[in-house]
Amino acid sequence: MxxxxxxxxxxxxxxxxxxxxxxxxxxxxxxxxxxxxxxxxxxxxxxxxxxxxRDKYRLVEEIFDEAAAALIDKTGGDSDADRIRRLEAFYDGVARYDRLYRALLGRKGSPWFAARIQDTVTSMTATHLPLPAPVDDLIATLLGGMFLNSVTWWLTHDRPVPARDMATHYARLAAALISEANTPPSQPNS
Known part of the structure; x- marks a missing residue:
C-alpha cells in the first residue's frame, strides 16, 4: 500500500x-x-x-490523547487482565514519547500537563469504577494523582521496569485503594 x-x-x-x-x-x-x-x-x-x-497545547494534547486512548479502549473486554493490558498500552505510549513526557513532567515541565493527566484519569475512574459515596470523588482524585505519580516516577528513574510491570503495580495499588474505600468504616467503641 x-x-x-x-x-x-x-x-x-x-x-x-x-x-x-x-x-x-x-x-x-x-x-x-x-x-x-x-x-x-x-x-x-x-x-x-x-x-x-491550534496552539502548542493542542500539539501536546494530541500526543497525550494517543496514549490515553489505550486506557479507554474496551474492545478487548473489561476483566482485570484487560485493564492491565490497557494500562500497559498507556505506559508503552509514554515510553514511545519518553523525552516529551520527561520534559513535560520534569522540573521545566508544565503544571497544566500534569493536571491534564491527573484530571483525565480522575474522570475516567469516577465514570467507570464503582466507588462508595460520599468519598467517590476523593478516591477518584487519589487514583488520578497516584497514576500521575507512577508515570513521573517511572520516567524519573529511567523506566527501571517494563511497562507491563508498571501496569500491574498500579493496578494492584489501585485495587487496594478501591477495596479499602469500599470497606465500611469501623464504628468507634462506645
Missing part, C-alpha cells in the same frame, strides 16, 4: 514539530516556549504549524 506524498509530508511536519517542542521544553521550559520558536526550530512555516495544531 503506497502512501500519498501529502500524508508523508504531514507526518514529517508533525514529527519535526514534536521534536522541536521537546528540545525547547528541555532548554526553556514549556511555559516559555512559543509557536514561533517551535516552527523556527522545526524549520517549518507557521502556516504549516496551524494547519496541524
Amino acid at each position: 503506497s502512501r500519498s506524498p501529502e500524508n508523508v509530508r504531514v507526518r514529517r511536519t508533525r514529527t519535526l514539530l514534536r521534536q522541536a517542542l521537546v528540545e525547547l521544553i528541555e532548554e526553556r521550559g514549556f511555559d516559555r516556549v512559543t509557536v514561533g520558536q517551535i516552527t523556527e526550530r522545526a524549520m517549518v512555516s507557521r502556516a504549516a504549524f496551524y494547519r496541524n495544531y
Whole structure:
C-alpha cells in the first residue's frame, strides 16, 4: 500500500514539530516556549504549524490523547487482565514519547500537563469504577494523582521496569485503594 506524498509530508511536519517542542521544553521550559520558536526550530512555516495544531497545547494534547486512548479502549473486554493490558498500552505510549513526557513532567515541565493527566484519569475512574459515596470523588482524585505519580516516577528513574510491570503495580495499588474505600468504616467503641 503506497502512501500519498501529502500524508508523508504531514507526518514529517508533525514529527519535526514534536521534536522541536521537546528540545525547547528541555532548554526553556514549556511555559516559555512559543509557536514561533517551535516552527523556527522545526524549520517549518507557521502556516504549516496551524494547519496541524491550534496552539502548542493542542500539539501536546494530541500526543497525550494517543496514549490515553489505550486506557479507554474496551474492545478487548473489561476483566482485570484487560485493564492491565490497557494500562500497559498507556505506559508503552509514554515510553514511545519518553523525552516529551520527561520534559513535560520534569522540573521545566508544565503544571497544566500534569493536571491534564491527573484530571483525565480522575474522570475516567469516577465514570467507570464503582466507588462508595460520599468519598467517590476523593478516591477518584487519589487514583488520578497516584497514576500521575507512577508515570513521573517511572520516567524519573529511567523506566527501571517494563511497562507491563508498571501496569500491574498500579493496578494492584489501585485495587487496594478501591477495596479499602469500599470497606465500611469501623464504628468507634462506645
